[in-house]
Amino acid sequence: xxxxxxxxxxxxxxxxxxxxxxxxxxxxxxxxxxxxxxxxxxxxxxxxxxxxxxxxxxxxxxxxxxxxxxxxxxxxxxxxxxxxxxxxxxxxxxxxxxxxxxxxxxxxxxxxxxxxxxxxxxxxxxxxxxxxxxxxxxxxxxxxxx
Amino acid sequence: xxxxxxxxxxxxxxxxxxxxxxxxxxxxxxxxxxxxxxxxxxxxxxxxxxxxxxxxxxxxxxxxxxxxxxxxxxxxxxxxxxxxxxxxxxxxxxxxxxxxxxxxxxxxxxxxxxxxxxxxxxxxxxxxxxxxxxxxxxxxxxxxxxxxxxxxxxxxxxxxxxxxxxxxxxxxxxxxxxxxxxxxxxxxxxxxxxxxxxxxxxxxxxxxxxxxxxxxxxxxxxxxxxxxxxxxxxxxxxxxxxxxxxxxxxxxxxxxxxxxxxxxxxxxxxxxxxxxxxxxxxxxxxxxxxxxxxxxxxxxxxxxxxxxxxxxxxxxxxxxxxxxxxxxxxxxxxxxxxxxxxxxxxxxxxxxxxxxxxxxxxxxxxxxxxxxxxxxxxxxxxxxxxxxxxxxxxxxxxxxxxxxxxxxxxxxxxxxxxxxxxxxxxxxxxxxxxxxxxxxxxxxxxxxxxxxxxxxxxxxxxxxxxxxxxxxxxxxxxxxxxxxxxxxxxxxxxxxxxxxxxxxxxxxxxxxxxxxxxxxxxxxxxxxxxxxxxxxxxxxxxxxxxxxxxxxxxxxxxxxxxxxxxxxxxxxxxxxxxxxxxxxxxxxxxxxxxxxxxxxxxxxxxxxxxxxxxxxxxxxxxxxxxxxxxxxxxxxxxxxxxxxxxxxxxxxxxxxxxxxxxxxxxxxxxxxxxxxxxxxxxxxxxxxxxx
Numbered sequence: 001x002x003x004x005x006x007x008x009x010x011x012x013x014x015x016x017x018x019x020x021x022x023x024x025x026x027x028x029x030x031x032x033x034x035x036x037x038x039x040x041x042x043x044x045x046x047x048x049x050x051x052x053x054x055x056x057x058x059x060x061x062x063x064x065x066x067x068x069x070x071x072x073x074x075x076x077x078x079x080x081x082x083x084x085x086x087x088x089x090x091x092x093x094x095x096x097x098x099x100x101x102x103x104x105x106x107x108x109x110x111x112x113x114x115x116x117x118x119x120x121x122x123x124x125x126x127x128x129x130x131x132x133x134x135x136x137x138x139x140x141x142x143x144x145x146x
Numbered sequence: 147x148x149x150x151x152x153x154x155x156x157x158x159x160x161x162x163x164x165x166x167x168x169x170x171x172x173x174x175x176x177x178x179x180x181x182x183x184x185x186x187x188x189x190x191x192x193x194x195x196x197x198x199x200x201x202x203x204x205x206x207x208x209x210x211x212x213x214x215x216x217x218x219x220x221x222x223x224x225x226x227x228x229x230x231x232x233x234x235x236x237x238x239x240x241x242x243x244x245x246x247x248x249x250x251x252x253x254x255x256x257x258x259x260x261x262x263x264x265x266x267x268x269x270x271x272x273x274x275x276x277x278x279x280x281x282x283x284x285x286x287x288x289x290x291x292x293x294x295x296x297x298x299x300x301x302x303x304x305x306x307x308x309x310x311x312x313x314x315x316x317x318x319x320x321x322x323x324x325x326x327x328x329x330x331x332x333x334x335x336x337x338x339x340x341x342x343x344x345x346x347x348x349x350x351x352x353x354x355x356x357x358x359x360x361x362x363x364x365x366x367x368x369x370x371x372x373x374x375x376x377x378x379x380x381x382x383x384x385x386x387x388x389x390x391x392x393x394x395x396x397x398x399x400x401x402x403x404x405x406x407x408x409x410x411x412x413x414x415x416x417x418x419x420x421x422x423x424x425x426x427x428x429x430x431x432x433x434x435x436x437x438x439x440x441x442x443x444x445x446x447x448x449x450x451x452x453x454x455x456x457x458x459x460x461x462x463x464x465x466x467x468x469x470x471x472x473x474x475x476x477x478x479x480x481x482x483x484x485x486x487x488x489x490x491x492x493x494x495x496x497x498x499x500x501x502x503x504x505x506x507x508x509x510x511x512x513x514x515x516x517x518x519x520x521x522x523x524x525x526x527x528x529x530x531x532x533x534x535x536x537x538x539x540x541x542x543x544x545x546x547x548x549x550x551x552x553x554x555x556x557x558x559x560x561x562x563x564x565x566x567x568x569x570x571x572x573x574x575x576x577x578x579x580x581x582x583x584x585x586x587x588x589x590x591x592x593x594x595x596x597x598x599x600x601x602x603x604x605x606x607x608x609x610x611x612x613x614x615x616x617x618x619x620x621x622x623x624x625x626x627x628x629x630x631x632x633x634x635x636x637x638x639x640x641x642x643x644x645x646x647x648x649x650x651x652x653x654x655x656x657x658x659x660x661x662x663x664x665x666x667x668x669x670x671x672x673x674x675x676x677x678x679x680x681x682x683x684x685x686x687x688x689x690x691x692x693x694x695x696x697x698x699x700x701x702x703x704x705x706x707x708x709x710x711x712x713x714x715x716x717x718x719x720x721x722x723x724x725x726x727x728x729x730x731x732x733x734x735x736x737x738x739x740x741x742x743x744x745x746x747x748x749x750x751x752x753x754x755x756x757x758x759x760x761x762x763x764x765x766x767x768x769x770x771x772x773x774x775x776x777x778x779x780x781x782x783x784x785x786x787x788x789x790x791x792x793x794x795x796x797x798x799x800x801x802x803x804x805x806x807x808x809x810x811x812x813x814x815x816x817x818x819x820x821x822x823x824x825x826x827x828x829x830x831x832x833x834x835x836x837x
Contacts, residue, residue, distance in 0.1 A: 001525065041451050052458055079536045080456065086533070087466040092473065095526055130443050133450055134554070140458045141548055 002098045007066030008043060008073075009106050014113040015063040018042070021120075022127055035127050040073045043109050044081065046116060050108030051084040052140075057111035070102065081105045147297065148781050149753050151238040156221040156231060157192070158185040159821075161830035168783060169814045172776040174807055174836075176788040177819030182831030183785045186819070187757035191307060192216075193235040193250045194298050196268055199309070209268040214254055219827040225256045239753075241297060245275040248294060270294075305737045308756040310730070338669040345662040352658040356643075356651040366645065373639045380632040387625045394621060398614035405607040412604045414584055418592055421579045428572035435565045442557055449550070456540060457547045463537045470534045479530055488518055676743065677706050684711075684732075684739035690774045691731040700728070702735055711736050734759060734771060738778045751780040758787055769802050776812060788818070807836055 010019065023036045036042040050056060073081070085094055085104045094101050119126045126132055149168050154160040159182040166175075166186070177183045188198040197206040198216065209216055217233045225231040236249040249271050255263040272290035275282045285293050298306070357374055361367040446454075473479045491498050491514050495505050504510035583592060646652045684702040692699070700713035700721050713721045713732055721728075738754075745751050759775065775782055786803060807816045816837040823829040 001529065037447075044451075045455050048455055048459060051462060076536050076540065079533055080459075080540060082529075083466045083533050083537050084459070084462050087462045087469065090469065092479070092526075092530055095529065130447050130450070134443070134446060134454075134551070137450070137454050137457045137547070138551060138555075141551065 001095070002070050002078075002102050004069065004071035006070050006102065008040075008068055008070060008102075009059055009062045010043070010067055011059045011110050011113075012061045012063045014046075014110065014117070015067065018113050018117050018120075019067065022116075033129065035129060035133060038072070039067050040077075042113075043068075044073065044077050046112030047081055047084070047105055047109035049112030049115050050110070051088055051112075053111070053115060054088070055111035055115065056088075056104070056107040057114055058107055059110050084108070147239060147241045147751055147753060149237055149239045149755075149783070151236075152186075152189060152193075153234070153236040153238075154186070154189045155234045156218040157189055157233050157235050158182070158198070158216065158218060159829070159831045160185060160189070161218045161220045164831070164833055166817060166833070167815060168781070170781055171812045171814055172779070172782045172784060172810075173815040173817075174772075174803070174813055175783065175785045175817045175819065176803060176807075176836075177785075178788050181819040181821045183787065183819055184757055185831065187307070187309065187755065187785055189235045190237070190755050191303075192268075193237055193248060194294060194307075195300055195303060196250065196270075209252055213264060214262045216252060217254055218830060220823065220830050222254070222256070222262075223827050225254075227256050227258055230255050243277045245277060246297070247273045247275075248290070305740065306752040306754055308734075308737065308754065308759050310757060310759040338665075338672055342662075342665050342669050345658070345665045349655070349658040349662040352651070352655040356646075356648060356655040359648045359651050362647045363645075366642070370639075370642060370646070373635060373642060377632065377635050377639060380628055380635060384625065384628045384632060387621055387628060391618065391621045391625065394614060394617050398611065398618060401607065401610045401614050405604075405611045408600070408604045408607045411584075412600045414582060415592075415595055415597060415600055417582045418579060418595075419597060421575050421582060422593065425572055425575045425579065428568045428575065432565060432568040432572060435561055435568060439558065439561045439565065442554075442561065446554060453540075453543050454547055454551070456544050457551075458544075460541060460544050463541045463544065466537050467534060467541070470530065470537070479527060485518065488514055492518075673706065677704050679743045679746075680704050680736075680739045682739075683742050684735045687738045687774055687778060688713075688731055688735035691735065691771045692728070693770075702732060702739075704736075730759075731771065734775065738775070742778055745780060753781040753783065754779040755783045755785075757785045759784065769806070772803065772806065776810065804836075813837060 019039055019042060023034065023039050023042055036045070070078070082095070082101065082105075085101055085108075086092060088104065088108070094104065116127060127136070148170055151168065152166050153163060154166075155163045159180075166173075175183060175186060184199065184201075191206070192198045192209075196208045198209075198212060199205070200207045200212070214222070217231055221231050221233075231254050232251060233253075234249060234251040236247060239246050239248075250268050251271075252268040253265055255265060257263055270287050270290045272285040272293055273282055274285070274293070357370070361370060470479070487498065491504065492511070495503065495511065497504050497510055497514060502510055504514055583589075587595075643652055643656075681702060681704040684704065688702045700715055702711065703714045703718075703720070704711055711732065713728060715721055741752055741754065754775070756775070759771070772784065772786065775784055788803070807813055814837065816835070818834040818836050820832045820834060821829050822832045
């Protein structure tokens with residue numbers, strides 16, 4: 001099992017370019033206006049995208065100061081991430097190796113963050129507020145809501 | 147009088163020489179904003195009266211004030227340094243059997259790109275050619291002006307050169323001076339006034355001769371003198387009262403102008419205040435709906451991070467659950483073994499799952515014992531089972547996200563529709579405000595306007611006006627009293643002088659007095675008929691222009707006694723606070739009636755040249771007003787704004803007016819004006835002949 005106190009690894013590139021942009025409060029911006037109020041939410045969002053698109057990506061350079069611990073990821077998100085890791089590996093054996101399990105989740109989140117980053121490069125308004133998150137979900141479900 | 151042609155050369159928006167040909171009957175000139183419509187109207191004004199309307203200052207200015215600006219920009223641009231550029235407007239018209247060719251010219255010399263020299267003011271020249279003999283006479287400047295004044299009196303120009311956009315100025319027609327001018331000058335009743343004055347003078351002279359000659363009867367002479375003196379005093383009193391009446395009426399007119407101005411200003415600001423209030427309300431509603439929208443979006447945030455972000459993971463969850471079930475069936479995931487249950491089995495020396503005996507030291511016993519403290523396996527199995535529960539639970543929730551999202555969007559759409567509605571309402575009100583708001587007042591000034599001050603100004607001017615009205619009533623009463631006394635004394639005098647011994651002088655005087663009275667009566671009869679005719683014609687035109695609009699009503703009343711024109715209801719009560727459309731219709735109807743009656747009486751015709759005469763009328767009324775104008779004037783040149791491209795319901799649709807141009811056989815000439823050229827100094831009017 002993943003120890004609650006272990007740190008989650010994030011690629012330096014995404015910490016600098018995606019986490020800071022989507023999770024940090026700019027001057028004058030209210031907490032509720034920040035797209036992802038906490039980092040673990042963006043981590044989970046990224047991991048879901050990574051698992052859905054089957055696009056794990058190795059962390060090339062770890063951010064020197066890991067931003068949060070595993071225990072900060074609230075339930076049921078911890079379990080849902082593990083479920084997705086098991087499904088991706090098609091084996092429960094991964095549970096026997098907590099280090100491997102954590103890494104699997106991390107690289108999927110890293111792959112998902114890459115997708116987010118690419119989308120923001122194409123559309124500056126992507127992920128800029130709660131409504132844009134809802135729009136992302138709508139797109140994912142292929143719903144036509146015009 | 148018929149205007150045959152106007153030639154406009156390098157004048158304001160007209161570049162080069164542009165010719166408009168006219169005929170008897172109507173000519174329609176149409177064009178959108180800034181295509182040179184009003185500049186054509188200005189050309190008529192400039193050539194006739196050396197004046198052109200300056201939009202920025204909203205006033206008429208002569209060539210001297212216009213300076214180089216009166217010359218077309220492109221013509222100036224193309225003029226070489228050291229050379230001269232010329233502006234000229236000419237009109238050709240017929241009157242009776244003569245042809246008139248009037249030209250006003252103005253020159254500029256280009257010293258350099260920025261410096262222009264004006265060698266002299268505009269110059270006027272007139273050539274009159276007799277049709278029968280072909281003889282011509284030329285007149286220049288002052289002489290030419292004198293000739294033109296007799297044909298186009300400047301004080302009447304606002305009637306035959308009708309500027310619809312300055313309707314408020316034209317409405318000063320309600321004042322006595324304008325009314326009198328309109329009636330006396332246009333209908334030429336001053337001829338009667340002169341005749342009346344002359345017979346009065348003769349009667350007065352003969353009366354003096356009769357009075358100055360002593361009668362043989364001393365008592366009779368004394369009585370005659372006394373009565374004559376009394377009559378003279380009464381006449382003096384009456385004359386004083388008449389003067390007082392006139393002066394008070396003039397003061398009342400001034401008070402009326404002030405009152406009208408204050409009333410109009412207050413009304414405008416009141417209208418503005420109401421619109422501003424609406425704008426504020428719609429703005430607040432719009433803001434509230436936006437806040438509501440934001441709160442709906444914000445409220446969704448918890449849902450997003452609890453469940454919605456797993457949208458699309460149904461497949462993953464299903465795969466996991468299938469995999470879990472398969473492993474379960476394959477017994478790869480054993481049921482978790484409770485530690486207490488193992489202890490019970492060891493105490494009872496029996497496997498309670500397969501009921502095999504397990505004595506101490508046996509393999510069965512050792513097997514049971516090996517699971518004691520096997521916490522990791524326990525935890526792993528427990529976790530896998532928990533994961534299956536979470537996956538199972540989440541699967542349903544994820545499947546519901548689509549319908550929840552649809553509900554969310556339905557709610558947002560509903561709010562968006564509402565937001566859009568309030569935004570549109572606000573925009574409409576802002577547009578309305580632009581049309582109502584005085585042009586010289588900014589939005590900020592409007593918001594801080596002191597309405598109480600305006601209200602006070604209105605009340606004060608109303609009190610002033612009421613005061614004068616009361617005074618006029620008193621003077622009228624007194625005048626009636628003096629008139630009655632004068633009549634009595636005059637009867638007494640007439641009866642007395644029957645016994646006079648100076649028969650010849652008396653009879654001469656009586657005859658002169660009879661002639662004087664007859665002229666007076668003839669004048670009254672003529673005037674009454676004239677007023678009746680004008681009123682009748684004005685009502686016909688007014689009815690034609692207003693019949694299609696229920697909001698416009700009333701009848702035209704030409705009140706000669708008080709020298710006013712206004713509208714009355716069915717019970718002959720004067721209508722108060724009539725709207726702008728009614729005022730315009732009244733104005734056109736009255737001017738048309740004056741011109742029409744004058745034409746009938748004197749067999750001469752003023753052309754009616756009108757710039758945007760119907761700008762203040764509503765859509766339906768506009769077409770009717772144009773049709774009426776076409777019908778009533780012997781020659782009319784009507785310049786209309788072609789605002790078909792707007793969504794304004796009050797706009798005059800160009801398909802309607804173009805249809806009229808094509809279908810109405812009376813319209814022999816029609817022009818459309820367009821603007822050509824890309825840059826400001828290259829833009830100029832292009833004339834397209836429609837008919």
